[in-house]
Amino acid sequence: MADPVLAARGMTKLFGSNEVLRNIDFEVIAGRNIALCGENGAGKSTLIKLMTGIYTPSAGHVLLDGEPVIFAGPKEAIAAGIAVVHQEFSTISALTVAENVFLEKEPRDRLGLVDRRRLRRDCADLLQQLGIDLDPDTPLERLSVAEAQMVEIAKALRSRARVLILDEPTAVLSHREIDHLFRILRDLRNQGMGLVYVSHRLDEIFEVCTDICVLKDGDVTSAGPIEDYDHDRVVAAMVGRRLGELFPPKSGPATGAAPVLSLRDLKVEGSAASVDLDLRPGEIVGLSGLVGSGRTELALAIFGAARGAGTVALSGANYRKRTPGRSLAGGLAMLTEDRKANGLFPDASVAWNFAASTLGKGARALALSPRDEEERSRSVVERFSVVVDHVGQPISALSGGNQQKVLIGRLLENAPKILLLDEPTRGVDVATKAEIYRTLRRLARDGVAILVISSELIEVVGLCDRVHVMRDGAFVAELLGDAITEDGIMAVAAAATGGGMRPSHD
Amino acid sequence: MIAQLLGGKGTVRGRKTREILLLLGFLIVIWAVTTVLSPRFLSVKNITDILIQAAPLGFVVIGQMIVIVVRGLDLSVASIMATAAVLSIGVFDNTATAFVAALLLGALVGGVNGYLVSYRRVTPFLATLATMIVLQGIRFAYTKGAPSGSLPDAFRFLATGDIGGVPVVLIVLIGVGFVAHWMLERSVPGRQLLLYGDNPETAYMAGLPVKRIVISAYVISGVLAAIAGLFLVGYVGIVDNWTGQGYELDSIAAAVIGGASLRGGKGSVIGALLAALILVSLFNIVVILGLSIEFQMVVKGVLILLAATVYIRRTRE
Ligand SMILES: Nc1ncnc2c1ncn2[C@@H]1O[C@H](COP(=O)(O)OP(=O)(O)OP(=O)(O)O)[C@@H](O)[C@H]1O
Ligand SMILES: [Mg+2]
Numbered sequence: 001m002a003d004p005v006l007a008a009r010g011m012t013k014l015f016g017s018n019e020v021l022r023n024i025d026f027e028v029i030a031g032r033n034i035a036l037c038g039e040n041g042a043g044k045s046t047l048i049k050l051m052t053g054i055y056t057p058s059a060g061h062v063l064l065d066g067e068p069v070i071f072a073g074p075k076e077a078i079a080a081g082i083a084v085v086h087q088e089f090s091t092i093s094a095l096t097v098a099e100n101v102f103l104e105k106e107p108r109d110r111l112g113l114v115d116r117r118r119l120r121r122d123c124a125d126l127l128q129q130l131g132i133d134l135d136p137d138t139p140l141e142r143l144s145v146a147e148a149q150m151v152e153i154a155k156a157l158r159s160r161a162r163v164l165i166l167d168e169p170t171a172v173l174s175h176r177e178i179d180h181l182f183r184i185l186r187d188l189r190n191q192g193m194g195l196v197y198v199s200h201r202l203d204e205i206f207e208v209c210t211d212i213c214v215l216k217d218g219d220v221t222s223a224g225p226i227e228d229y230d231h232d233r234v235v236a237a238m239v240g241r242r243l244g245e246l247f248p249p250k251s252g253p254a255t256g257a258a259p260v261l262s263l264r265d266l267k268v269e270g271s272a273a274s275v276d277l278d279l280r281p282g283e284i285v286g287l288s289g290l291v292g293s294g295r296t297e298l299a300l301a302i303f304g305a306a307r308g309a310g311t312v313a314l315s316g317a318n319y320r321k322r323t324p325g326r327s328l329a330g331g332l333a334m335l336t337e338d339r340k341a342n343g344l345f346p347d348a349s350v351a352w353n354f355a356a357s358t359l360g361k362g363a364r365a366l367a368l369s370p371r372d373e374e375e376r377s378r379s380v381v382e383r384f385s386v387v388v389d390h391v392g393q394p395i396s397a398l399s400g401g402n403q404q405k406v407l408i409g410r411l412l413e414n415a416p417k418i419l420l421l422d423e424p425t426r427g428v429d430v431a432t433k434a435e436i437y438r439t440l441r442r443l444a445r446d447g448v449a450i451l452v453i454s455s456e457l458i459e460v461v462g463l464c465d466r467v468h469v470m471r472d473g474a475f476v477a478e479l480l481g482d483a484i485t486e487d488g489i490m491a492v493a494a495a496a497t498g499g500g501m502r503p504s505h506d
Numbered sequence: 507m508i509a510q511l512l513g514g515k516g517t518v519r520g521r522k523t524r525e526i527l528l529l530l531g532f533l534i535v536i537w538a539v540t541t542v543l544s545p546r547f548l549s550v551k552n553i554t555d556i557l558i559q560a561a562p563l564g565f566v567v568i569g570q571m572i573v574i575v576v577r578g579l580d581l582s583v584a585s586i587m588a589t590a591a592v593l594s595i596g597v598f599d600n601t602a603t604a605f606v607a608a609l610l611l612g613a614l615v616g617g618v619n620g621y622l623v624s625y626r627r628v629t630p631f632l633a634t635l636a637t638m639i640v641l642q643g644i645r646f647a648y649t650k651g652a653p654s655g656s657l658p659d660a661f662r663f664l665a666t667g668d669i670g671g672v673p674v675v676l677i678v679l680i681g682v683g684f685v686a687h688w689m690l691e692r693s694v695p696g697r698q699l700l701l702y703g704d705n706p707e708t709a710y711m712a713g714l715p716v717k718r719i720v721i722s723a724y725v726i727s728g729v730l731a732a733i734a735g736l737f738l739v740g741y742v743g744i745v746d747n748w749t750g751q752g753y754e755l756d757s758i759a760a761a762v763i764g765g766a767s768l769r770g771g772k773g774s775v776i777g778a779l780l781a782a783l784i785l786v787s788l789f790n791i792v793v794i795l796g797l798s799i800e801f802q803m804v805v806k807g808v809l810i811l812l813a814a815t816v817y818i819r820r821t822r823e
Contacts, residue, residue, distance in 0.1 A: 348700070356714070370692075392520070
């Protein structure tokens with residue numbers, strides 16, 4: 001096999017006394033795409049940060065073309081041709097697409113000022129090359145999370161790179177963007193770029209990767225060409241045991257009970273179409289659709305965090321002036337898709353993040369009990385097997401998937417009656433996904449009504465009793481029982497992109 | 507054992523505790539150096555004097571720190587100090603009434619600041635700059651440019667008197683500090699302030715009363731500034747139009763040195779008070795060394811830079 005472009009040798013990293021990686025060898029080879037797998041907190045992101053100058057290794061070193069190098073910071077790694085798309089976004093929401101893509105690398109005119117014309121043109125060229133359909137002048141805050149992710153990828157590729165590392169790039173993308181991304185990745189690989197790909201979605205790994213490396217508890221437990229692996233072998237290397245069924249049995253659509261959440265003519269701001277929906281206790285309803293189909297906006301409008309015209313009723317009572325605070329007090333809770341933007345309190349401890357559930361409208365007591373907070377957050381840590389040294393650690397020190405688990409724990413703390421979940425298992429490993437699915441099904445059986453937005457089709461198919469497919473802000477189809485299949489959803493969701501079926505506003 | 511005392515490595519609380527110990531160590535070094543320079547420095551009387559001198563800044567810095575915690579800045583504190591003192595003492599003869607009136611004025615101005623920032627989305631800098639100037643105008647219109655002069659004896663007592671040897675102002679400051687510390691560390695409103703500052707978007711989505719949180723921070727700052735104004739005029743002995751001049755920047759400096767982050771979500775009462783004491787102690791050195799007063803500014807500037815670099819380094823690892 002060819003010599004590696006970039007390699008880690010004997011890489012070891014300690015955070016305090018916590019040894020996250022132990023003597024790891026890892027190679028990136030030109031023209032190959034290696035998958036980096038492991039449970040939440042296995043050390044995937046840490047390994048990437050060690051190889052790109054963000055963290056300094058406790059022991060071991062990085063080789064570039066076989067020569068030892070020390071990247072003093074991310075800029076030096078980028079200069080050496082190593083492009084990274086990190087798990088957490090680095091884009092700035094107040095800037096435009098073009099400004100973000102060329103951040104700190106803006107083309108300058110002779111006076112040293114940013115040459116805005118060239119900036120726009122270079123960006124448009126790059127986006128076109130990558131086949132990304134975005135206007136360079138759009139401010140980032142107007143983009144969906146998925147579009148922002150594509151900007152992030154364009155940013156990594158703005159200058160000629162030899163290595164491209166992607167840390168869970170598809171966690172927020174839907175099928176169409178993923179297909180597109182994979183085309184880009186295959187092209188880059190064929191052009192001789194070396195790729196590293198991190199994802200918890202194993203089917204993707206089998207689709208784009210040529211090699212695999214599995215981390216567990218700080219060691220490489222298995223590595224080799226992807227042909228030697230199947231789904232079960234990867235899971236066994238990751239989890240250390242065989243997993244049972246990922247999804248618990250469904251309970252079938254609830255028909256008898258009166259709806260706890262009813263939407264009538266609910267129209268989200270900026271959309272021409274409106275939506276009717278009844279959600280009954282005990283059912284898990286999926287909202288499927290391409291990115292930009294209005295799923296998140298709809299959930300936000302129900303929850304009171306975005307504007308919407310029309311009526312929302314809770315157990316038959318009209319719910320008018322909606323705010324997140326009043327929703328939560330009324331037993332309507334929401335998990336948002338962008339945990340960094342509005343899910344986490346990044347500098348606060350795990351316990352504080354968790355205990356924020358007691359600070360809303362329902363807050364009765366004046367005094368807080370740190371001991372009580374710690375105990376309750378410990379029980380959540382145990383239940384969802386959150387990898388954390390101490391619940392007093394800042395939540396930003398946790399791996400992405402583990403942060404998500406804490407947020408799910410917080411969401412369930414006040415025993416909500418209705419759950420709106422936007423990408424609930426974003427970045428969560430398979431074992432914990434199964435635990436989350438079991439928890440949701442148990443809640444449903446206890447009479448909670450659950451609305452799930454997910455770009456992961458397997459999740460929608462495996463979990464939901466009923467699925468509404470959304471397109472351009474409207475429900476275009478409802479699937480029940482055996483009709484809920486990946487192909488069935490895709491066919492309806494994407495129908496508009498092929499022909500002239502688009503509603504008039506676009 | 508020591509690690510236990512320090513609150514554990516890698517935890518949020520541990521980091522905070524270490525910052526406070528660092529400040530305490532710094533204060534001890536300053537006092538040691540001062541003692542070497544001037545052996546008479548280390549007497550109970552002298553230390554008490556420094557504490558009394560630092561007290562008004564202590565009140566202000568607690569409020570300023572709380573505003574900084576919610577990602578704000580309060581430039582109006584000095585103006586509130588002067589206006590509250592000038593107006594309340596000028597209008598009311600009764601000391602108690604004057605005191606209450608001053609507090610109400612502080613709360614009102616703080617409420618306006620908070621309203622502008624939360625509901626009207628004015629940047630904290632502009633909102634508090636505007637109220638600062640308006641208050642100045644009102645004050646000058648009332649006094650017609652000349653300070654009003656006489657000061658009721660009760661105020662002199664509050665600021666310079668003592669109860670059983672302990673200065674009244676320190677008793678009040680410790681009381682206020684204790685309540686503020688408890689509120690910030692152990693109560694629902696305090697936690698709301700800290701979490702809001704950490705991420706306002708998340709706070710909103712988690713159902714926290716975000717507008718009320720911001721307004722209450724500015725109200726607290728306004729009330730504490732009014733209290734500081736009364737104690738300061740009592741200490742100086744005259745009611746002056748420019749009472750408290752410079753306290754806005756000193757309090758911001760002290761809050762930052764005391765561990766508050768201008769990015770919000772971080773700050774402690776103990777750290778803020780220690781930092782106020784450090785500032786006043788350094789000013790004291792400047793006086794002892796016989797350097798000109800302008801030198802105090804240099805000291806302040808250097809200290810802010812020092813604090814900034816220390817804290818940035820700490821948050822990196
Ligand atoms: N800055 C830090 N300080 C302390 N501990 C850290 C820090 N960064 C990561 N860790 C710890 O290192 C371990 C590995 O984290 P890492 O982010 O590399 O996991 P990951 O494999 O990327 O997981 P995920 O799939 O959830 O993204 C975790 O247990 C995490 O708590
Ligand atoms: Mg990661």
